[in-house]
Amino acid sequence: MESINRNRPHDGIQKQSELSTLIGKTQESIASGKSFSRPSEAPSSWLEISSLGRKAAIEDSWLNNIGRAGIMAQQAESSLDTIASGAIRAKELVILANNNTLSATDRDVIALELESFRDQFKQLVQAKDSYGGDLFHSGDPIKMRIDTNVLLAPSPNLQSVALSIDVDGGTSDLDTIMDEMINAIRTGTTADRATQLGRTDSLVNHFSSLIANQGLLVNRLDQQEDRLQKSQLTSTERRSMLENTDISEAVARFQSLLVNLEAAQKLYAKSNSTSLIQLIG
Template sequence: MVQSVNRYRAPEAVAQQIQLSQLIAKQQALVGGESRVARPSDDPKAWLEVANISQFQTNEAAWTNNLGRAETRASQAEASLNTIVSGLIRTRELLLQANSGTISPTDPESLALEVDGLASDFGDALNQRDNYGGQLFGSGPPIRVPISDGRTTVASPNLDTVREGIPVGGGATASLDEIMAATADSIRNGDGADRAAQLTALDGALNRMTQLLTQQGVVRTTLESTRDQLEQSKLSLAGRRSELSDANVTEALTRLQSLMTNLQATQAVYGQISQQNLFDYLR
């Protein structure tokens, strides 16, 4: 019958060597970059906190991506609204020029054609796509983008908010397209009363666009402050995670050297004991 090689060894010495070897392996792993809480058994409380931090960091990474997209859409929307405001101001100038009584008979058509061109520019601005391929001013309810825990934002207004239901005086409303078409027609064919009515309509459109630009300014401010908050949180979470999980390499190296010295001493003592025979014990 084959007997175990440990049958005649001192069990305490063997156990001590095994324990020291395990501790050395742990310190070597720490020196090599392993987390101090790589397993729940290392430190259950710290491991759970690190797991929660990791989940929150994942969420924040997604929010930061959403934030970037929202910032891009907000900037594009603001630029488009500025284009429309500039166009409306120019349209108002053309209408006043047409109503000045100092133009030649051929001028109204030229002025009206310029208004038609501005209306076409408005259509292009409102129908453009964002940098991600989606409609910048979408139809239906505005898209709410998650940007932090429990917070969402609308990066750009929907199409109806920009284009439809603009007050034109007397409790009536019209679309931006209708206002521009009516303005061109009043330049071509209208009289002073028609053009005065269109000035009121254009002022209503300018008021709408100015309100929307103010809202975009609020959105931009919100996005900027949220980005600052996420950046600060990113630093705080990374610092806390490092505090919980990163090994102190200097400390680990010192501990490793001490353990290896102890192991060598234990092995030397065990070697001397294992070489003794019965006569050595009887002396």
Template sequence: MQISTSQLYDRSTTLMQQLTAKADKLQTQISTDKKISTASDDAVAYQKLASIKRSNANDTAYGANIKVVQSLLAQSDSTLGSVESQLQKAAELATQANNDTLNAADRKVIGDQLTAIVQDLVGLANTKDVRGQPLFGGSSGDTAVAQAADGSVSFTGTGEPSAIPVGDGVDVHATNSAQRVFGGISTSSGTSDVFAIISKLAAALTSNTDASAAAADAGNSLKTALTQIGAARGSVGARGARLDLETARLTDVAATREADRSSLEDTDTAAAITELQKTMTVLSATQASFTKLSSLSLFNYLN
């Protein structure tokens, strides 16, 4: 088999081009510490890396949401704690008012204190959250409650607050609606809200009408209200615990995903340097051989 001069040149040139390209690629991998930069480097690995990046972006968003929800839950617990304190004061005043030895003036003083508690509860119900929105405003985002000129209180926010996604298929309600927190209290005459319960007692004490009976009835209702607030705080704590678990899960998943990414994308610097040295040695030898062969002529052989 005869090999023409052009074939010799072409094969040598092609080989040197391949070796040079390989050396360039290895040098790039070493300098960037990345062995995959385009899909042509490794199509399968490139797709896996793209998937990992998307998952990382999603989990970054989930992590940010978790921080927001944790902040809201902390604020909810603190505010509910203040509500609980006000209701305890109201319950103590109801017990104090359930005394036939009190005169009208004494009852009016207690009634005024209860009216002040209603004002405080309205303020707590309309607390703004860290985002500047009503903490208990419900899904409508309106002010939670409104107080009319006659002192009566009505709920203005409607629906339950929207859940916030904190993981794939995992949503958490960061707050409760005002109706859930302050309303739905069982009383002797049906269901009511804490504002109406306390206001009714305050009116009975101020007018000195059936004060003891009103105090006893309100006292029982306020015990139920305190139980409801306690349950709400317990729910907040449970949701906080769920977020802790989700945070731990995201951390574990991120570590596993990073290990996968590193194995696919990061350069094994020691191995790459060794391979580069081998490639440069072969390239140098090939260049030297090509130079010698290309300088040969028929006269060299004749001499």
């Protein structure tokens, strides 16, 4: 009996010490707003938070790429839309020029307007993007990563825009098509001018297709940006759950620990007093 009594104070003190430590940690958690201060206090939560942090950093880089690609894609879409509108107007002018009642002077006026479109087209396809590079790159388009296995070119290359246009069963470049159109209107025969009608249709179809593809690309960028933003919001909420203190739960735990500590102190005092009486007796 004496050996049992000798161990009781040690057990009681140990329990009180553990409760006091938990109370201190809970107080710190409430004061700091953080559920833990060291990885060793919550290893699994710390690992998940670290993983969420790496995920957020990667998604930030993708969002930056999407922002840059979006600006370039919209600029390309605007340029292509302007060229497409010019091509439609060019077709109207060629139809007008095929009116045999027009004089040479009238056709020269039409040719001058077509020349202005040719110059505008040349300027647009050689334009720089907002970052100082070519909007329509020569060679392979520059691609940007917007997801793990997704690389995307924000604008088509120069070859597909202006250097390889399907006409008359073959291909030609935009400058040549416009020059031939202008010459046919200004000095060509009725047959030459009639031939240009089909070429203007090819031109309109070419740029209409480019605009459609560019519109799909812009929509894809918008959808990917929305998906990543939602992913980051979910990650932020999850990290907050892991990292931040639930104040109401922590206060309830703190109060419960105080009650347990008080009970442990009373039990220890009663046990210690009883042991002394037994020893005296």
